[in-house]
Amino acid sequence: xxxxxxxxxxxxxxxxxxxxxxxxxxxxxxxxxxxxxxxxxxxxxxxxxxxxxxxxxxxxxxxxxxxxxxxxxxxxxxxxxxxxxxxxxxxxxxxxxxxxxxxxxxxxxxxxxxxxxxxxxxxxxxxxxx
Amino acid sequence: xxxxxxxxxxxxxxxxxxxxxxxxxxxxxxxxxxxxxxxxxxxxxxxxxxxxxxxxxxxxxxxxxxxxxxxxxxxxxxxxxxxxxxxxxxxxxxxxxxxxxxxxxxxxxxxxxxxxxxxxxxxxxxxx
Numbered sequence: 001x002x003x004x005x006x007x008x009x010x011x012x013x014x015x016x017x018x019x020x021x022x023x024x025x026x027x028x029x030x031x032x033x034x035x036x037x038x039x040x041x042x043x044x045x046x047x048x049x050x051x052x053x054x055x056x057x058x059x060x061x062x063x064x065x066x067x068x069x070x071x072x073x074x075x076x077x078x079x080x081x082x083x084x085x086x087x088x089x090x091x092x093x094x095x096x097x098x099x100x101x102x103x104x105x106x107x108x109x110x111x112x113x114x115x116x117x118x119x120x121x122x123x124x125x126x127x128x129x130x
Numbered sequence: 131x132x133x134x135x136x137x138x139x140x141x142x143x144x145x146x147x148x149x150x151x152x153x154x155x156x157x158x159x160x161x162x163x164x165x166x167x168x169x170x171x172x173x174x175x176x177x178x179x180x181x182x183x184x185x186x187x188x189x190x191x192x193x194x195x196x197x198x199x200x201x202x203x204x205x206x207x208x209x210x211x212x213x214x215x216x217x218x219x220x221x222x223x224x225x226x227x228x229x230x231x232x233x234x235x236x237x238x239x240x241x242x243x244x245x246x247x248x249x250x251x252x253x254x255x256x257x258x
Binding site: 078 | 152156241
């Protein structure tokens with residue numbers, strides 16, 4: 001099992017023991033790749049839901065439950081995307097989590113702030129391959 | 131497969147994200163050879179902790195319904211589970227409020243599946 005092809009290697013990011021090779025390593029690679037495919041699909045679905053909530057926020061139709069829902073969805077992407085090979089997507093999801101987690105109602109935010117959120121959402125979607 | 135520890139540990143992984151639960155379980159079982167059970171909520175974690183009394187509970191912080199800190203507090207209040215070490219799994223940056231709470235440690239999400247067992251062993255002082 002490896003850390004995944006899209007994952008940035010960190011300093012000191014090494015095995016406690018030498019990594020296995022041969023058929024065992026191949027099986028682990030395939031297992032993690034399967035996890036990554038499923039996680040990426042789940043995260044794209046979450047991002048689509050966040051996009052819909054942002055749109056409602058911009059039109060002033062986001063109800064009280066919508067904002068914590070968007071924050072929670074973004075938070076889930078933070079942990080999942082980073083673990084499954086998309087560190088940049090994890091960082092962008094964290095930006096969206098902060099956007100929904102504090103501040104004025106979305107439709108009352110400055111235009112530039114909402115535009116940044118939209119751009120972050122677009123970038124996040126692209127990072128996940130959507 | 132080279133194991134991180136020689137002793138078989140029993141770990142309960144609690145996370146509302148199914149895939150994170152699965153990858154943590156697969157990693158800890160494959161890399162370290164530990165026995166891993168999983169729960170998807172705080173309530174389920176309490177039940178399993180009482181039944182199994184694992185060597186460690188890895189507990190997600192932000193979950194719908196009963197969150198991680200609430201679950202941790204309830205585990206500490208129950209004499210059947212009060213002595214089980216708990217490590218928080220979290221994507222939150224601010225962990226200052228948890229210092230001195232009796233937590234065994236905090237592991238940041240995202241985590242590297244292949245290093246998870248080594249991280250846990252280091253936190254718990256388990257032989258590596």
